[in-house]
Amino acid sequence: LKEPTVFFVVKPSFKNPGAMSRRISPLTLPLALVGAACTLRLAFAPAFSSGMAARREMLGAVAAGVVALNSPLPALADWQGEPSRALKKYGSAVLALEGAVAKGDLAAIKPKLRKFSLLCGAWRFEPQDFRKFSAIADALIEGAQNNKVDVVQAKYAQLLKETGLKQMLKGAPVPKGARVIDTGSSIAGISKLSLYTES
Numbered sequence: 001l002k003e004p005t006v007f008f009v010v011k012p013s014f015k016n017p018g019a020m021s022r023r024i025s026p027l028t029l030p031l032a033l034v035g036a037a038c039t040l041r042l043a044f045a046p047a048f049s050s051g052m053a054a055r056r057e058m059l060g061a062v063a064a065g066v067v068a069l070n071s072p073l074p075a076l077a078d079w080q081g082e083p084s085r086a087l088k089k090y091g092s093a094v095l096a097l098e099g100a101v102a103k104g105d106l107a108a109i110k111p112k113l114r115k116f117s118l119l120c121g122a123w124r125f126e127p128q129d130f131r132k133f134s135a136i137a138d139a140l141i142e143g144a145q146n147n148k149v150d151v152v153q154a155k156y157a158q159l160l161k162e163t164g165l166k167q168m169l170k171g172a173p174v175p176k177g178a179r180v181i182d183t184g185s186s187i188a189g190i191s192k193l194s195l196y197t198e199s
Contacts, residue, residue, distance in 0.1 A: 031068055087122035090115050091165050101156045104149040113141045116159070133163055 093115040100108040116137040123129040136159045143151030160166055 027067055031064065034064055083122045083125060086118065087168065090119035091122070091163075091169050094119050094159075095165060095169060098156075101153055104153065106144055106147060106149065106152065109144050109152065113144055116140055119163075119165075133159065136162060 093112065097109055097112060097115075117134070120130060120134045120137050123133055136155055140152055140155035140159065143155060
């Protein structure tokens with residue numbers, strides 16, 4: 001039997017996606033100090049104990065254990081491929097508007113203005129890029145709402161240039177077959193994306 005081939009689709013990397021969700025419990029330092037104090041006390045105590053532990057010490061140890069076990073653990077739940085999915089979904093929709101923007105067809109662009117805002121969500125873990133691209137998208141949306149074709153065309157060109165959207169979304173072969181692993185493999189609703197085109 002021939003072993004199945006597994007393909008990995010490489011998506012654009014984002015700088016430090018887990019930085020936003022990783023946090024340290026505020027109890028870490030106090031618990032470390034208590035542990036150090038206990039270690040020092042045990043290091044300089046006699047080798048053999050002379051009786052039972054005092055009730056106060058026992059309750060303190062139990063309380064410290066309960067606090068240590070209930071402290072929140074660092075989480076990386078914010079990175080599940082949503083930025084890559086937003087880039088593919090809304091980036092494709094924005095690129096599909098290139099002909100309408102070139103013609104100055106605001107009637108075709110206006111119903112899809114929301115796609116420009118949603119596209120910026122692909123950079124939400126990179127605050128500087130997110131602010132920069134959101135400012136461009138906001139100016140484009142405002143120009144379309146004020147019927148300024150020249151502003152829309154200029155901001156559309158600037159958005160494509162600054163984001164590098166055409167280079168990121170062109171030329172990647174679409175993987176076919178079973179056992180294809182990508183960010184869409186585990187995200188609910190990905191099969192719907194293949195059935196319905198973004199309009």
